[in-house]
Amino acid sequence: MKSHGPLSESHSRISLAFPTLLWFGFFILVPLLIVAAVSLATRGTYGGIEWTWTVENYSRAFSLSYLGILFESLKLAFLTTLSCAVLGILMSWAMSAAPASHRHFYVCAVALPFLTNLVIRIYALRVFVGYEGPLQVVLTSLGVSFDPFVLSQNKFLVFYGMVTTYLPFMVLPLYGAFEKFDFSLVEAAQDLGAGPWKILVSVILPNLRKALTSGALLVFIPSLGEYVIPDLLGGAKNMLYGNLITEEFLKSRNWPLGSALSVLMISLLLMIVFIYYRKNGAKHGA
Amino acid sequence: MAHERSRPAAPLSAKILLWVVLALLYLPIAVMLMGSFLEVKEGQVSATLHWFVEVFADDNLMGALKNSLLVGLFSSVLSTLLGTAAAVGLYRSSSRLRGVMEGLSMVSLIFPEIVFALSLLSWFFVLKMEMGLQTVIIAHVSFSLSYVMMTVNSRLVTLDSSLEDAARDLGAGEWTVLRTVILPLLKPAIVGGFILSFLLSFDDFLITYFVNGVGQDTLPVKLYTAMKMGVSPKLNALSSLMFLMTLFVLIFLFRSPSFYVLFGESKKSRDGNGSKEKENL
Numbered sequence: 001m002k003s004h005g006p007l008s009e010s011h012s013r014i015s016l017a018f019p020t021l022l023w024f025g026f027f028i029l030v031p032l033l034i035v036a037a038v039s040l041a042t043r044g045t046y047g048g049i050e051w052t053w054t055v056e057n058y059s060r061a062f063s064l065s066y067l068g069i070l071f072e073s074l075k076l077a078f079l080t081t082l083s084c085a086v087l088g089i090l091m092s093w094a095m096s097a098a099p100a101s102h103r104h105f106y107v108c109a110v111a112l113p114f115l116t117n118l119v120i121r122i123y124a125l126r127v128f129v130g131y132e133g134p135l136q137v138v139l140t141s142l143g144v145s146f147d148p149f150v151l152s153q154n155k156f157l158v159f160y161g162m163v164t165t166y167l168p169f170m171v172l173p174l175y176g177a178f179e180k181f182d183f184s185l186v187e188a189a190q191d192l193g194a195g196p197w198k199i200l201v202s203v204i205l206p207n208l209r210k211a212l213t214s215g216a217l218l219v220f221i222p223s224l225g226e227y228v229i230p231d232l233l234g235g236a237k238n239m240l241y242g243n244l245i246t247e248e249f250l251k252s253r254n255w256p257l258g259s260a261l262s263v264l265m266i267s268l269l270l271m272i273v274f275i276y277y278r279k280n281g282a283k284h285g286a
Numbered sequence: 287m288a289h290e291r292s293r294p295a296a297p298l299s300a301k302i303l304l305w306v307v308l309a310l311l312y313l314p315i316a317v318m319l320m321g322s323f324l325e326v327k328e329g330q331v332s333a334t335l336h337w338f339v340e341v342f343a344d345d346n347l348m349g350a351l352k353n354s355l356l357v358g359l360f361s362s363v364l365s366t367l368l369g370t371a372a373a374v375g376l377y378r379s380s381s382r383l384r385g386v387m388e389g390l391s392m393v394s395l396i397f398p399e400i401v402f403a404l405s406l407l408s409w410f411f412v413l414k415m416e417m418g419l420q421t422v423i424i425a426h427v428s429f430s431l432s433y434v435m436m437t438v439n440s441r442l443v444t445l446d447s448s449l450e451d452a453a454r455d456l457g458a459g460e461w462t463v464l465r466t467v468i469l470p471l472l473k474p475a476i477v478g479g480f481i482l483s484f485l486l487s488f489d490d491f492l493i494t495y496f497v498n499g500v501g502q503d504t505l506p507v508k509l510y511t512a513m514k515m516g517v518s519p520k521l522n523a524l525s526s527l528m529f530l531m532t533l534f535v536l537i538f539l540f541r542s543p544s545f546y547v548l549f550g551e552s553k554k555s556r557d558g559n560g561s562k563e564k565e566n567l
Contacts, residue, residue, distance in 0.1 A: 012460055016375030017383060020368045020431060024390040027428040031405035032393075038408050049411070087307060090296075094304040097296040106304070108540065113311050116532045117489040119506050119513065120525040124314035127321060127517050134317055164311055183293045196297035217396065225398025227492060232513065242400050249404050250496070259408065262401050273396070 032266075039259035047253030057260035066244070066261065073241040077223040080162040081170075084219045085212060087163070088170035093204065095171075096178035107175065114168035122232045125161060155238055161229040169218035177211035213276060221269055241265060315529060322522035337523035347524060350508040354488055357419055357504060361426035362484040368427070369434025369483075370476050374468065377442045391432035402429060403496035410497060418499035425493045430483035437482060441475030478539065485535050 042052040060066070095106040113121060129135045139145075181204070189199045205212075227242035234240070239247075241261070248258030295301075325334040341347055376384045394402070406425050415421060445468070453463045469476075491506040498507065505528065512521055 013464070014375050014379050014381055014383065016371040017387065018375075020372035020375075020435075021383065021387060021390075023368060023428070023431065024387065024394070027406065027409070027424060028390055028394050031409035032401075034408045034412055035401070035405045049408075087303065090300040091304045091307060094296040094300040097293050104540075108536065109308055109312075112533060112536055113315075115485060115489070115536055116315075116529055117491070117506055117509075119491050119509050120318075120528055121315070123509065123513050123517065123521065123525050124318040126513070127318050127522065128314040130517055167307070167311075186294050190294060196299075221396055222398055225400040227400055228510075232510075242398070245400055245404065249407065255408060255411075258404065262404060265398070266401055269398070 035259045036263055038255055039263045041256045041259075043254050043256050047255070049255055054256075057256045058264075060257055061260040061264050069239055069244050070241050070264070073224055076159065076162065076240065077220050079159065080166060080223045081216050081219045083163050084167050084170040085216060087167060088174050088215060089200070089205075089208065089212070091167075092171050092174035092178050093200075095175050096181070097183070107172070110168050110171050110175075113164070114172075118165060118228055119232075121165065122161060122229060125157075125164075125233070129157065155234065158230050158234040158238055158240075161233045162223050162226065165229060166219040166223055169222075170215040173211040173215040173218070174208060177208050181207055210280070213280070217273065217276060220272070224269065225265060318522050319526050319529070321519060322526040325519070337519045338527070340520050341523045341527065344520075347505070347508060350503050350505045353419060353502055354504040354506075357422050357426060357494075358484045358487040361423045361430065361487045362480050364423070365427045365430040365434050365483045366476060366480040369431045369479060370438050370472070372431075373435045373438035373442060374464065374472075377439065387435075391435055394429055394432045399492045403493040406493070407496045416499065417497060419502055421497045421499070422494050422502075422504070425497050426483075426487040426490060429490075429493065430486045433482050433486065434479035437479040438472060438475045441472055445471055481535060481539055485532065485539075489532070 038049055039057055040053050040055065042050045042054055042056075044050045091110075095103060095110075098106065127133055185203050185207075186199055189203045194203070225242045225245075226240065227246050230238050230240045230243055231246075245258050245261050245265070248254045248261065252258075322337050323333055323335070325332050325336055372387065376387060403425075406421075406428070410417065410421050449471070450463050450467055453467050458466070489506060490504075491510055494504050495507055495510070498504065503511070505524075509521065509524060509528075512518075
């Protein structure tokens with residue numbers, strides 16, 4: 001504890017936090033418990049919930065076809081995170097090494113897409129690659145023929161959409177770490193004859209480890225549950241876990257199965273977060 | 287400052303990459319903006335504001351805009367009040383409550399949106415609440431609360447406690463100190479938190495899509511449904527308007543502390559108070 005000002009002695013002030021605590025409990029904690037409960041319930045005849053307990057939803061959630069979709073989603077989330085990390089490190093290096101006035105411009109330039117509505121960004125991307133869009137015009141004038149429908153609905157486009165969407169979550173923490181980084185270390189390494197690659201691996205990366213892992217979590221977690229991007233850019237063939245859960249909830253109206261699938265996803269994510277904290281905690285202790 | 291001098295340039299490849307990525311991020315948006323100002327008639331391309339006029343003449347879209355504004359306003363007022371109260375209440379407290387709150391706000395920040403959405407949907411169902419703008423507002427407050435708390439808290443930790451001590455020495459009670467000293471000092475952060483939660487609410491698609499009532503779409507939900515049908519200059523115009531609004535808000539937000547909470551830039555290197563602290567060390 002830093003300073004024990006007179007503030008810390010006041011007990012009345014803490015009561016200010018109670019309404020928010022209640023709100024959190026009622027609209028975050030309880031709903032999560034409800035999902036866990038629903039995942040053990042039975043689907044009603046017309047799509048409602050019947051409170052007859054069963055583990056059947058889980059045995060379905062663990063069936064091969066559903067696990068296959070989970071695996072695809074994990075693969076995509078992992079690739080997205082990796083690509084964001086590689087791009088993010090180089091981008092934030094260039095951003096933080098720029099003169100002070102340029103740095104604010106770069107931060108804004110990276111932040112603006114992040115604050116822009118996801119649906120709009122996806123829409124813009126579809127205009128870009130779609131029928132009679134600039135990409136088609138350029139490619140046809142170069143003599144490359146292609147089917148605009150194939151181009152606007154595929155796996156690569158989903159991957160591209162994911163990377164461009166989640167990049168700011170990686171760049172901004174890394175940039176924050178670079179801001180505090182002592183650049184004289186880079187100078188020293190340069191004086192000792194190290195090239196950019198060597199500097200990156202042995203001087204910069206060890207200092208970025210914390211920002212890199214938190215950035216990785218910020219990218220990996222939402223990309224595993226992503227719904228909008230595969231839905232709008234992937235076409236019907238590219239089903240991912242987020243889409244699967246949403247289909248179960250909104251289209252098949254099988255809430256118990258949808259809940260079981262999400263409990264599975266949450267558990268996986270919690271495991272990852274847990275490992276992350278244990279590793280980080282161990283480092284603090286050392 | 288010393289650390290400003292010693293920033294050797296990044297390798298050229300990193301600089302090129304930065305610009306290439308920025309170009310790729312903005313190219314589609316630029317094309318969309320351009321598309322909303324162009325009209326193609328008999329092979330002739332001309333500039334027009336026609337599509338914007340159509341957006342404003344569309345009762346459906348204007349209804350969605352009204353819903354978005356209504357939900358944004360209500361939810362950001364509520365989350366600003368609750369979030370500010372919680373941040374002030376827990377500040378410097380060593381109570382267990384603080385840990386519990388931090389844990390819960392972590393959950394709301396890192397859990398995938400889809401889990402958030404369907405857990406609220408199930409809960410509203412169990413509570414037998416009718417889906418409508420009220421459930422959307424509740425959902426939006428729930429996810430923007432943590433952002434307000436973070437924003438206000440980041441300002442609280444920079445406050446000089448001697449100001450409060452001085453007020454107390456002069457005989458001010460707890461609530462007077464809060465009202466006349468702390469809240470005025472927090473004003474920029476509170477305003478920032480309010481704008482931020484409004485923006486989060488205005489931009490939210492997925493959670494709204496799950497918990498809104500029939501026929502009560504917000505603008506992003508409307509855009510999503512329309513987009514399923516394909517692209518059109520009118521949708522370009524609508525998207526452009528929403529993009530420009532975000533740009534406008536970002537320019538405003540840039541001056542507020544919430545920007546630094548969200549975007550990790552160390553406030554201290556720019557802030558007067560911060561450098562004073564450094565000198566004292």
